[in-house]
Amino acid sequence: MEQYSSKVMEHFAHPHNVGEIENADGVGTVGNPVCGDVMRLYIKVDNNTITDAKFKTFGCGAAIATSSMVTDLVKGKTIDDALKISNAAVAEALGGLPKVKMHCSVLAEEALKSALDDYYKKKGIPSPVKMPAETGHEHEGE
Amino acid sequence: MEQYSSKVMEHFAHPHNVGEIENADGVGTVGNPVCGDVMRLYIKVDNNTITDAKFKTFGCGAAIATSSMVTDLVKGKTIDDALKISNAAVAEALGGLPKVKMHCSVLAEEALKSALDDYYKKKGIPSPVKMPAETGHEHEGE
Amino acid sequence: MRKVYLDHAATTPAHPKVVEAMMPFFTAKFGNPSNLHDVGREAKNAVEEARSKTAALIGSKPEEIFFTSSGTESNNFAIKGLAQANSQKGKHIIVSQVEHFSVLHPVKTLEKAGFAVTAVPPSREGLVDPAHISKAITKETVLVSVMHANNEIGTIQPIAEIGKITREKGILFHTDAVASVGWIPVDVQALGVDALSLSGHQFYGPKGAAALYVRKGVRIKPQIEGGVQEDGRRGGTENVPAIVGLGKAAEIAAADMGNRAASLTPLRDRLLAGLKQRVPDMFLNGHPERRLPHNVNVSFLYVEGESMLLFLNMEGIYVSSGSACTSRSLKSSHVLSCIGTDAAAANGTLLMTLGTGTSAEDVDYVLEKLPPIVERLRSMSPLYEDVVKSRKKT
C-alpha cells in the first residue's frame, strides 16, 4: 500500500466535525461493517445552504479522513454545489489517497449524497440525487 | 563434495613414486581423458616381489593421491599379495575419500591389476588377474 | 516516547549475536560454497555448521535440512515438491482451512493441475480435530498438511496425534511450524512429521534464511531447479551470511527454549487480563490455553483495526490488525472467518505478539494507551451509536 499523505494523517489524527446533529435536516448512512467501513453523515440546512455537517465513521484511516474532509467541504455550500462534490475532489483535497483506499472517498461522496437525498425526502421534494455507481472494494492479495 | 582428508592432500601435494620405470616388468594404463582420469602404473618385479613402482596420472586430486598411495602399498609386496590390494584398502590408507571420488580408488586398483596382468603376459604365464567391475563415475548434479 | 514493538509474529529483529556471526561472511569470508578452493571451503563449512545447528533445534539429522529463502518458499517447496514427487501414490491432499496462504495457494495450484483437495474446518478455537483428518483420508491421499501453530490466533494444533494417523496409513505429513519454531519446543520425531517448515526471521534470525526439513528417504521435487546446491534439491547460490545467522538463531533458541515460554506466558496473560478489565465488548480469538506463549489476538466490537493500529503507532506501539502476513490486504483474515468470528468484529481485530525483550512496563504502557483509543474510536463509530441507542431503549 502507498503511504497516507500528511493531510490524510492530519485529518485522521484530528478529525473535524465528529459527532451527531440532533434533529438534523438530512442523515445518510452508507457502507457495511463486513467490508470494514460505515459512514454516517448529518447535515443542517438553512435557506438552501448547508450550515453544519457532522459525521460518525467506523473504518480505516482513510475512511475517517475522507469523512472529516467531506464535512469540511460541504459546510457553507448551497445544496446544489454540495451535490457536485465528487469523490475525486475529496481525495484531491486530502493530497491524494492510496489506490487501494480510493473507495473510501467514494463512500464519503455516497454518504453526502445519501444525506442530501434524505433532506429532499424530508422536505417532500423529488430528489435529484443520483447515487454514484457502487465501485466495490478492490481486494488486494488473495 | 566432502573435503579431502589431510592424508589425501599430503599425497596430492607431494606424491610419492612419480615417474616412469625404464624397461618395466609390467605397465598398466587405465581410464579415459574424457572422464577426467588416466593412470599409468609401472612395476619392477624381482623374485616374485615388487621392488619398485612408479606412476603417471592425469586427473584430479584424488586420482593423484590414490596413485601415490597404491604405489606405496605395492612396493615390497609379493605379486600375490599385491593382487589382493582392493580399492577400499587404498581409500582407507588415505583416511577415506569423498563419496564422489571413490571411483579414483577403483581406478588405482585397476591400474595395479592392469600392470600385474601385463607382467604375467610378458612372462608368458596365464594371467590370474580379474579386473574389478567398472563402477563408472557417479555424476553429481546435472 | 516509549517504543513497544508487539509484532513479533510479523518479524523479529536479528539477535545481536546473530548479526555478529553473520558479519564475516559478507566480506572477509565471502566465498561461494560450491567452489573447491579455500575461500569456497570456508563458506561451505559455515553452511554445514549452520545446518547442524538448525537440525539440532528440531531434532533432525543435518542432511534432512534444506535451506530456502523464506517460510513462504519452504511451504511452496513442501506442498508442490512432495505432491509432485509422490503423485504416483495418489492425487488427494488434505489441509486445514486455517493454513497460511503459502500453503493454501500452492494447494490451489495443484488443484488446477488435477489434484483433489479436502480443507478441514477448525473448531471455534481454531483447533483441527485429528478425527476429521482421519475421516478425510482416502486411498488417493498422498499428503496432509496442518500447521503447528497458527500465526494469527496462536492456536497450537495436535500435530503428534495427526502424525500417528498419517504414519499408520503411510501418508506424507507436512507441518508449517514457521510460527512456533524458536518459541516452543518442536521435535520432528515427537511430532511424527515427514516435512516441516521454519523461518529464521520469525525467531531472531535474519530475513532471507529459512528451511524445510524433509525426512530422509522422502522424495521431493525441486522447485528452484538447475543447481547442485542443497544436495540438488534447491538451486541458487546459498545466502551464506543469512544461513549462518539462522544457525546461530537456532542455537540461541535451543539454549533459551525453557526460558521463553516461561517468561512470555505471564506477560501475555497480563496483557489480556488487563485489556479485559479495561475494555468492554472485547474478546479473545483462538484457544485460551493451547496457544503460543506470546500471542494475544483480540477483537474490539464497533471499531476498526487499522484505525486502532494507526493511533497506537502514534503512541509508539506497533501491532498488526488481522493477519500478520497480509495486513496490507483489505480482505479480513480468512482464519478469523474460518473460526466463525463475526465479520464486523473481525474488522476490529488486533494481533499483538510479544518478544523476548518485552517487559511488564511495556505491557502496562499498552494497557494505558490502548483503552482510550478504543473509547475514542467508539465515540466516533456509527455502529456504537446504534448500539448505545438501542441499549437505552431497552
Add this chain to the structure above:
Amino acid sequence: MRKVYLDHAATTPAHPKVVEAMMPFFTAKFGNPSNLHDVGREAKNAVEEARSKTAALIGSKPEEIFFTSSGTESNNFAIKGLAQANSQKGKHIIVSQVEHFSVLHPVKTLEKAGFAVTAVPPSREGLVDPAHISKAITKETVLVSVMHANNEIGTIQPIAEIGKITREKGILFHTDAVASVGWIPVDVQALGVDALSLSGHQFYGPKGAAALYVRKGVRIKPQIEGGVQEDGRRGGTENVPAIVGLGKAAEIAAADMGNRAASLTPLRDRLLAGLKQRVPDMFLNGHPERRLPHNVNVSFLYVEGESMLLFLNMEGIYVSSGSACTSRSLKSSHVLSCIGTDAAAANGTLLMTLGTGTSAEDVDYVLEKLPPIVERLRSMSPLYEDVVKSRKKT
C-alpha cells in the same frame, strides 16, 4: 603469502558500502515491509528505494523490478512464470544450448509438461546467431531465452539483434544477464527484452538478493505463491537487508560502470597474453573480443583442472575449473562441449575471473605461479608422456 581471488564469476565480496547500507536493517530497522506501522513503513521505504536504484542500473521502471533470492530463482521464475502465464499463445520455447542450468532445467520441466523446445547451438566462439533464432520461430513460439553473457566462456550475445526479431514477431524474450549486470552496461530498452535476470552477489551486492525485470503489461505466473509481497508476484517476507544491499550495489555499479570495463580489460589481456607466452599447448575458450572484460577461460592440454586448482589454492590463488556454478560436479562443462571443445581439453580448463580489486601485481603473481604448476602436472601426465614420445619419433 599473496592472496589472489580470481573467481568473481562464482561470487564477489559485498562492497564495504553495501554492508554499511545493510547493517541498520538487521536490528534497528528490522521491520516487515508488509506492516502498516512505522517500523514496517521504514522497511518498506528502504525496499522501494532499492527497487528504484536497481531499476536505474538497467534502465527500467521501479515497478518492473521483482526481487527474488538468487539468479537461479529469477531464471526459474522467468522461464516457468512466462511460459505458464502465456501458454494460450503457444507452447514452443527457444533457448540457446549454452544457457545456465537454471534456465535449461526449468525448460526441461516445461518440456515434460507438454511444451516443445528448440535449443539453438552456438558457434565455436559461443555466439548465438540471431538468424538461427529467427529460423527456429514457429507460430507456436511463446518465449525465447538467450543469456546476455556466458558465465563460463564470457561470450557476449547479440541480444539487441534477437530482441528486434522477437519484438517484430510479438514473442516474449528473456535474457539471463546474471553474468553481465554490473560489469558492462545493460539497458532493457536498448536490448529489447521483456524480462531480464540479475543477481546481487555477482557484482558486489550481497548473496540472497536478486531480481527479475518484467516489462510492464507482461503476464507472469508467480512461482512462490501465497504472499502479497512484490505486487503479488513473489511471496515471502522480503529479505530487506539484502535488498537494500542490492540497491546499493546497483548504485555503485552505475556510477563506476565506465571505469570497470576500462580497467579490467587490459588486466584480462595481460593475463591471457602472459599465459600464452609462458605455456605451450593452451588455448582460450569463447570469443576473443565479444567477451566480458574480466573473463579468462583457458584450456591446458594434458592436465586436469581440479589438480591445477588445488595447486593454485596452495599458492593463495583462487580460481574455478570448468563451470563457475557447478565445479562440484564431475561432469565437465556443457558449455565447453556445446562449443566443440575437445572433452579431454575441457577437463583441463581453468576459469579465472578478475574483479575491481585485482591489480597488475596480482596478475603477475599468477603468471609466476601457474606455468610451473602446469609444467609439473604435465611431467606427471601419461597423456603428456605419450605426446612427447610421439613427437620424438617424428
